Amino acid sequence: MSKPKNRVRKWILTGLTLSLLIPTLAACNTSKGKDADVRRTLRIGTMYGSKQDESYFRQQFTDMFEFTHSNIDIEVVPAIDYSEQQFEDQSKQMEQPNPLEKVKAIMTGTNPVDVMIFDMSMLSQLVNESLLKQLDPMIKEEKIDTNEFVTTVIEGIKDQGNGFLYALTPTFTPSALYYNKKLFSKAGVEVPHDGMSWDDVFNLAKRMKKGTGKDAVFGFSFNQWGAGDNYWDVQNYAAPLQLKMFDNKGETMTVNTPQWEAVWKTVTDLYKDHVTPHQEDMQYDQPQDGKMRYNPFQGQLFLNGKVAMTVGDYNMINQIQQMNDNSDKLKIEKLDWDVVSMPFHVGHEGVGGSIYLNNLSGINAKAANPDDAWEFVKFMNGKEWAKLKSRSTYEMSARKEFVKARDGMSYNVEAFTKMKPAPLLQSSAEEQKLYRDKPNLNMVSELGSRAYSEVIQGKKSVKEALTQWETKGNDLLQKIKLNPKGQIDGVFDDVYGGEGNIPMEKRAVMEAAGEG
Structure with a gap:
């Protein structure tokens, strides 16, 4: 020392x-x-x-x-x-x-x-x-x-x-709901305010959605990058609700319920109705004059005036300030913005995620x-x-x-x-002990991510995806009961057909062997 x-x-x-x-x-x-x-x-x-x-x-x-x-x-x-x-x-x-x-x-x-x-x-x-x-x-x-x-x-x-x-x-x-003041003024829609519920925000987002292709404006995104197909955004959105994937013993799935269905349907409907942007919408965030120029904020649809509202953390102010200070060099329009408190779920007033x-x-x-x-x-x-x-x-x-x-x-x-942090997953002593004793339980969430992806791709309805997650999850939980910490093979092999849905690590092995 x-x-x-x-x-x-x-x-x-x-x-x-x-x-x-x-x-x-x-x-x-x-x-x-x-x-x-x-x-x-x-x-x-x-x-x-x-x-x-x-x-x-x-x-x-x-x-x-x-x-x-x-x-x-x-x-x-x-x-x-x-x-x-x-x-x-x-x-x-x-x-x-x-x-x-x-x-x-x-x-x-x-x-x-x-x-x-x-x-x-x-x-x-x-x-x-x-x-x-x-x-x-x-x-x-x-x-x-x-x-x-x-x-x-x-x-x-x-x-x-x-x-x-x-x-x-x-x-x-902390995080907050950022909004584009100019887009709201142009649309003649009242701006967001503190103390809004998620339903209020989503209804506002539907009113702000307009146009297609390069002229499209999206009402809302769960993150500043824009794409609305991220399973983890859904997890953050639902965090205050404290929905459980399985019972207290880690032996029976609990996802095929009206509460889970309502959360997934709300978010996936926004995606299907194009209220939230898709991955392909990112391509329109390119110079339209054919001239390539460096833009460190390219792909961030809210910063580039393509999304009316987004969830962002406190650090996002740095990016806005930096972008506005260099807007002339970047040949982009300055962002006229403000923030309101994180939205809440009805029945969970005063609690916001991402804090x-x-x-x-x-x-x-x-x-x-x-x-x-x-x-x-x-x-x-x-x-x-x-x-x-x-x-x-x-x-x-x-x-x-x-x-x-x-x-x-x-x-x-x-x-x-204004908003308290959402209760953390695995916050109770019993849940913490369960995950320590059965670390393979983390695989259950991956099953959920893949089920959600099928809804986004239009392959399954929300109800069908949750039913599949329940079925495959129950099978996995029984394997975890017998093998709580060791490697469990073949969990995802038969869940989603098609080469594009093969787990990344397995696909890499196949390609190396000349099978891909």
């Missing part, structure tokens, strides 16, 4: 722009009394990393804390060290490590980490395993006002913590140094650190004070803060 003075020199050389803020941050050093001069080590766990390359993580999370807490040394401990994996034999490289088991190992071993930094997918698992210390008592004692944080962020964390706070995050990555809480920090229940661990979590989520992180162009500050539109831009920035 490098000496403290080397880290100070690094910050002097690379962080001069922070000089005006340093006195404020230095005042946050709360080491007091007899402990002020005692050197201590704070062990911080990460989901992934490498001991040989910690610089990025330290710049993002720990360097400033060490600078302002000169008697504390930080040791970074990755749960999964990807640099070590590359030296394993090929068979072990193919095995994907279990993130939860790896995290548990560094939190419960002989020298446990004090702080754990992780993403939202891990929070409920750590809470259910009683691995994290509840933060509510310390927050109350320190008189930290959680009302200063974005409400939906705090509520989202509580939802995964059984109503309590076991972690905090300085930033989050991610990253960089959560929690205190290990077995921390050897819990006081400094809390000091770090408090620092990482304090106002001073939030001010620095608010400069991010791809994440939004979790503190209300720093939720502002970008300099020189005007848009409905509050739209990004």
Whole structure:
């Protein structure tokens, strides 16, 4: 580990722009009394990393804390060290490590980490395993006002913590519904507004659809690229509904239901009615004068004025700004846009998908140094650190004070803060255990993807596809019951006929053997 003075020199050389803020941050050093001069080590766990390359993580999370807490040394401990994996034999490289088991190992071993930094997918698992210390008592004692944080962020964390706070995050990555103001004005249709249901959005999208070929305008797309045939977009759309693919034992399929049918029919009808664009519509996003020119936004139908509304994350603003700033060079029209909150499913008001809480920090229940661990979590989520992180162009500050539109831009920035994250799949302790015990259950979703593809291709109705998924899925679940972790062959061979539907890896082998 490098000496403290080397880290100070690094910050002097690379962080001069922070000089005006340093006195404020230095005042946050709360080491007091007899402990002020005692050197201590704070062990911080990460989901992934490498001991040989910690610089990025330290710049993002720990360097400033060490600078302002000169008697504390930080040791970074990755749960999964990807640099070590590359030296394993090929068979072990193919095995994907279990993130939860790896995290548990560094939190419960002989020298446990004090702080754990992780993403939202891990929070409920750590809470259910009683691995994290509840933060509510310390927050109350320190008189930290959680009302200063974005409400939906705090509520989202509580939802995964059984109503309590076991972690905090300085930033989050929200999504919103972007819309093209010019297209709505030209069509004489009222623009979207905050608090719309998915039904409202789809009805609006149908009114905005017009034209064909190169003159076509599409009402909506589930992503900024445009094509409406992506199975994973459907999964994200349906996430707040928490539809289950199989029962709690992982032995019986539960997809052939009116709820599943309604979701699939809604989305595939939009595709069939050409309210959402098709893959072939991407070709019209080409220069019509026959002259080839570089356009880094080519293929993104919303950015190029071909889609009236789309779901996009916070980072999409960067692309819009960059495109508009260079519109003259690209010889394209500037995008006149705004955003509204993510739509909701009726009965699930206030919940929107595609909102991610990253960089959560929690205190290990077995921390050897819990006081400094809390000091770090408090620092990482304090106002001073939030001010620095608010400069991010791809994440939004979790503190209300720093939720502002970008300099020189005007848009409905509050739209990004109105919706809670959708509950994660495999969020309950029982579901998590089921997938750990039977990792082959992940194959069931692939069956669903292929069934959905047949609906898109017009080969089957939604009902027929779901019935097939149910039948093939039940057969697969019985095989998984007998072989929960080992390789299962022939699962997809007889599901879809035709060479085009042969799994990619199998098709590659056939071609290599001269059979393709």
